[in-house]
Amino acid sequence: AQSVTQLDSQVPVFEEAPVELRCNYSSSVSVYLFWYVQYPNQGLQLLLKYLSGSTLVKGINGFEAEFNKSQTSFHLRKPSVHISDTAEYFCAVRAPAGGTSYGKLTFGQGTILTVHP
Amino acid sequence: GAVVSQHPSWVICKSGTSVKIECRSLDFQATTMFWYRQFPKQSLMLMATSNEGSKATYEQGVEKDKFLINHASLTLSTLTVTSAHPEDSSFYICSAPRTQTNTGELFFGEGSRLTVL
Numbered sequence: 001a002q003s004v005t006q007l008d009s010q011v012p013v014f015e016e017a018p019v020e021l022r023c024n025y026s027s028s029v030s031v032y033l034f035w036y037v038q039y040p041n042q043g044l045q046l047l048l049k050y051l052s053g054s055t056l057v058k059g060i061n062g063f064e065a066e067f068n069k070s071q072t073s074f075h076l077r078k079p080s081v082h083i084s085d086t087a088e089y090f091c092a093v094r095a096p097a098g099g100t101s102y103g104k105l106t107f108g109q110g111t112i113l114t115v116h117p
Numbered sequence: 118g119a120v121v122s123q124h125p126s127w128v129i130c131k132s133g134t135s136v137k138i139e140c141r142s143l144d145f146q147a148t149t150m151f152w153y154r155q156f157p158k159q160s161l162m163l164m165a166t167s168n169e170g171s172k173a174t175y176e177q178g179v180e181k182d183k184f185l186i187n188h189a190s191l192t193l194s195t196l197t198v199t200s201a202h203p204e205d206s207s208f209y210i211c212s213a214p215r216t217q218t219n220t221g222e223l224f225f226g227e228g229s230r231l232t233v234l
Contacts, residue, residue: 036225043123043210043225044161090160104151105212105223107160 002027002093006108014116015083021076021111023091031093033074034105035065038088047089050074061085086115120144121213123226130201131234137197138229140167140211146191147213151223152184155208167194167211201233 007022025031032051036044048059055067065076074091091108124139140150148169153161165186166174173186183205185197194213198205210228 041126041208041228041230043121043227044212045225046222049222104163104166105161107162109160110158 002031002095002106004091004093004106004108006089006091006111008111009109010112010114012114012116013081016080018079019077019081019085019113021089021091021113023074023076023108025072025074025091025093027072027093027095029095031095033065033067034092034094035059035063035074035076036090036092036107037061038090038110040087044090047076081113081115083115083117085113088112120215121211121224121226123209123211123229125229126227127230127232129232129234132202133200135197135199136201136231137195138209138211138231140194140196140213140226142192142213142215142224145213145215147194147215148191150188150194150211150213152186152194152196153210153212155210155228157208161210164196169194198231201231203233206231206233 003026005024013019034049035047037047038044047063048057050057050067058064063078067074088110090110092105094105120143122141130136150167152164154164155161163176164179167186167188169188175181188194208228208230212223212225
């Protein structure tokens with residue numbers, strides 16, 4: 001089984017400042033890692049994913065994340081945020097197993113990013 | 118544009134009635150779809166896996182008689198909340214993988230907010 005912990009429930013930040021949203025996971029097997037963004041009353045949009053290869057992953061909207069296997073972390077970063085980045089962000093993991101389990105994403109609790117002018 | 122669509126986006130119903138939520142893959146076939154539930158200010162919890170041509174697979178603790186899932190075609194899955202009660206009020210989100218591999222991205226619908234009075 002996998003679990004995901006997002007260490008901050010809320011992160012307030014000023015516009016154009018850098019931001020880091022933290023995510024740690026626990027799993028007995030290798031996992032795939034994802035970050036999703038959710039705007040109010042909407043579904044989830046994929047920001048980026050780590051499957052294998054380079055540990056630094058670049059996503060949409062200027063976000064990037066770094067996979068750290070030894071620390072079991074997958075923190076999300078953006079060097080300069082905009083007002084439009086205000087949303088809730090979810091870290092998720094998925095075990096690369098076969099069968100019907102391949103779609104089962106385990107989500108973290110979510111981090112609400114609020115960008116102030 | 119959206120590749121997975123849900124309908125309705127909002128629904129209000131009286132206690133004791135049943136509500137049906139549709140999830141459609143718009144430009145691809147999905148033999149598997151996933152239904153999630155999100156309580157206010159909480160993360161997404163997988164409810165069940167909808168399988169075209171066979172019974173849905175429910176997660177532990179989810180009442181299959183309460184939440185009826187029918188995967189009617191390769192592009193449509195429905196979730197019916199039977200005899201709804203106020204505690205069933207929640208945000209329901211479906212997702213579908215575009216490719217039948219474990220690295221395939223999951224696309225999420227816009228979500229359906231159910232309010233039971």
